[in-house]
Amino acid sequence: xxxxxxxxxxxxxxxxxxxxxxxxxxxxxxxxxxxxxxxxxxxxxxxxxxxxxxxxxxxxxxxxxxxxxxxxxxxxxxxxxxxxxxxxxxxxxxxxxxxxxxxxxxxxxxxxxxxxxxxxxxxxxxxxxxxxxxxxxxxxxxxxxxxxxxxxxxxxxxxxxxxxxxxxxxxxxxxxxxxxxxxxxxxxxxxxxxxxxxxxxxxxxxxxxxxxxxxxxxxxxxxxxxxxxxxxxxxxxxxxxxxxxxxxxxxxxxxxxxxxxxxxxxxxxxxxxxxxxxxxxxxxxxxxxxxxxxxxxxxxxxxxxxxxxxxxxxxxxxxxxxxxxxxxxxxxxxxxxxxxxxxxxxxxxxxxxxxxxxxxxxxxxxxxxxxxxxxxxxxxxxxxxxxxxxxxxxxxxxxxxxxxxxxxxxxxxxxxxxxxxxxxxxxxxxxxxxxxxxxxxxxxxxxxxxxxxxxxxxxxxxxx
Numbered sequence: 313x314x315x316x317x318x319x320x321x322x323x324x325x326x327x328x329x330x331x332x333x334x335x336x337x338x339x340x341x342x343x344x345x346x347x348x349x350x351x352x353x354x355x356x357x358x359x360x361x362x363x364x365x366x367x368x369x370x371x372x373x374x375x376x377x378x379x380x381x382x383x384x385x386x387x388x389x390x391x392x393x394x395x396x397x398x399x400x401x402x403x404x405x406x407x408x409x410x411x412x413x414x415x416x417x418x419x420x421x422x423x424x425x426x427x428x429x430x431x432x433x434x435x436x437x438x439x440x441x442x443x444x445x446x447x448x449x450x451x452x453x454x455x456x457x458x459x460x461x462x463x464x465x466x467x468x469x470x471x472x473x474x475x476x477x478x479x480x481x482x483x484x485x486x487x488x489x490x491x492x493x494x495x496x497x498x499x500x501x502x503x504x505x506x507x508x509x510x511x512x513x514x515x516x517x518x519x520x521x522x523x524x525x526x527x528x529x530x531x532x533x534x535x536x537x538x539x540x541x542x543x544x545x546x547x548x549x550x551x552x553x554x555x556x557x558x559x560x561x562x563x564x565x566x567x568x569x570x571x572x573x574x575x576x577x578x579x580x581x582x583x584x585x586x587x588x589x590x591x592x593x594x595x596x597x598x599x600x601x602x603x604x605x606x607x608x609x610x611x612x613x614x615x616x617x618x619x620x621x622x623x624x625x626x627x628x629x630x631x632x633x634x635x636x637x638x639x640x641x642x643x644x645x646x647x648x649x650x651x652x653x654x655x656x657x658x659x660x661x662x663x664x665x666x667x668x669x670x671x672x673x674x675x676x677x678x679x680x681x682x683x684x685x686x687x688x689x690x691x692x693x694x695x696x697x698x699x700x701x702x703x704x705x706x707x708x709x710x711x712x713x714x715x716x717x718x719x720x721x722x723x724x725x726x727x728x729x730x731x732x733x734x735x736x737x738x739x740x741x742x743x744x745x746x747x748x749x750x751x752x753x754x755x756x757x758x759x760x761x762x763x764x765x766x767x768x769x770x771x772x773x774x775x776x
Contacts, residue, residue, distance in 0.1 A: 395444035545631030557589035639677035675700035
C-alpha cells in the first residue's frame with residue numbers, strides 16, 4: 313500500500329508535521345501548566361484592583377483607607393511596604409501569617425508568585441508609589457488540577473487550531489509529494505516502454521532537480537532514437553551499397569558459367585568487372601571494420617612526433633598522377649615553425665588522403681587544391697581547400713554521416729564512393745582530441761578545416 317514514492321513521501325512529511333505539532337503541543341501544555349488561564353485571569357484582576365487603589369490615593373484618599381476598602385470590595389489582600397521593604401499595612405493581618413516582600417522573580421518564571429511563612433502561594437501585583445513605598449495586591453493562588461488545565465485550556469485550543477493546522481499541513485504535504493512523485497512516475501512509465509521507437513518525450517514539471525532529470529531523460533531518449541534510426545539507416549545503406557557490386561559479380565560470373573561470355577574479350581571484361589567490384593566490396597568492408605574499431609575504442613592511435621610538411625607533401629605527391637590527368641594543381645603551404653605535431657602519422661595521412669581525393673573528384677580542370685597549416689587558439693589548423701563545385705548548404709550538416717552522399721540519386725561512377733571516407737576521417741580526428749569542420753559555397757569551392765591539439769607527449773599508445 314505504501315510502496316510507491318508518493319505514499320512514502322507523504323508519510324515522511326506527515327511524520328515530520330505530526331512530530332512538529334507534537335513538540336508545539338507539549339511546549340504549549342507545559343506553558344499552560346505553569347501559567348494556566350485562571351492564573352492569568354487572577355493576575356489581571358489584581359492589576360485592576362491596584363489601579364483602583366492608586367486612583368483613590370490620587371484623589372487625596374489615604375492609602376490605608378483605600379486599601380481597606382479595596383480589600384473588602386474585591387476580596388483581595390492589600391499590603392503596603394516602606395521604601396526599605398518593611399511591612400507597614402496588611403489588610404489580612406488578622407487572618408493570615410505575614411507575607412514577606414516579593415523578591416525579583418526569575419527570568420524563566422512567567423507567573424508572579426510569592427510564598428508566606430507557612431509556604432502558601434500567593435499571586436501578586438506590585439507597584440512603587442511616588443513616596444517610594446510599595447503597594448502589593450495579593451490573592452491566594454487558585455488550586456487547579458492538570459486535568460482541569462487539559463480540558464479547560466489545552467484541549468479546546470488544540471482542537472480548534474492544532475487539528476486544523478494538522479489537516480491543512482497533511483493536504484499540503486500530499487500535494488507537495490505529488491508534485492515531486494508525478495514527474496518521476498512519468499519518467500518510470502517511459503523507461504518501462506523503452507526501447508520503443510514511438511516513445512514521446514516526458515513533459516518537464518516539478519522541482520528544478522526533477523526537471524533537470526526529465527530533460528536529461530528526454531535527451532537520452534532523443535539520442536537513443538537517433539541511434540536506432542542510424543542503425544536502421546546503416547543496415548539499409550550497407551545493403552544498398554553491397555547490392556550493386558554483388559549483382560554485378562553474380563551476373564558476370566553467371567555469364568562466364570553459362571557460356572554467354574564466349575569470347576576472350578568478353579571473359580576478360582567479366583573477370584575485370586568481378587575483380588573491380590570485389591575490390592570495392594573489400595574496401596567497404598575494411599572501412600566498416602575500421603569504423604567499428606574506432607567506435608569501440610579498440611583502434612590503436614600511436615602518438616609520436618609527425619612532420620606535418622613531410623606528411624602533406626607525401627599526400628600531394630601520391631596524387632600527382634591523378635592531379636596531372638585532371639589538370640588540377642596541389643599546393644602545400646606549411647610555415648617552418650609549424651612542421652611538427654604529436655599525432656599518429658599513418659592515421660593523419662589517411663585523413664588528408666581522403667580529403668584530397670574528394671577534392672580531386674569535384675574540382676574542375678584548371679582548379680587548385682591547397683593544403684595550408686596555421687595555429688589558432690593553441691591548436692594546429694590544417695585546411696584542405698579546393699575551387700570545386702562546392703557542397704549544398706543542406707548537405708553540409710550531414711557530410712560526416714556514414715553512407716551519406718550529397719547526390720540523392722546515389723549514382724555510381726568514380727566520383728561516388730560508399731560515403732564512408734569522411735566518416736572515418738571524422739572519427740580519426742576525434743581520436744586525436746581534435747575536430748573537423750566544413751565550409752563551402754556552391755560554385756566557389758570547399759574547405760575542410762582539421763583542428764589538432766598541440767601536444768608535447770610522444771610515443772604514447774592511445775586506446776579509445
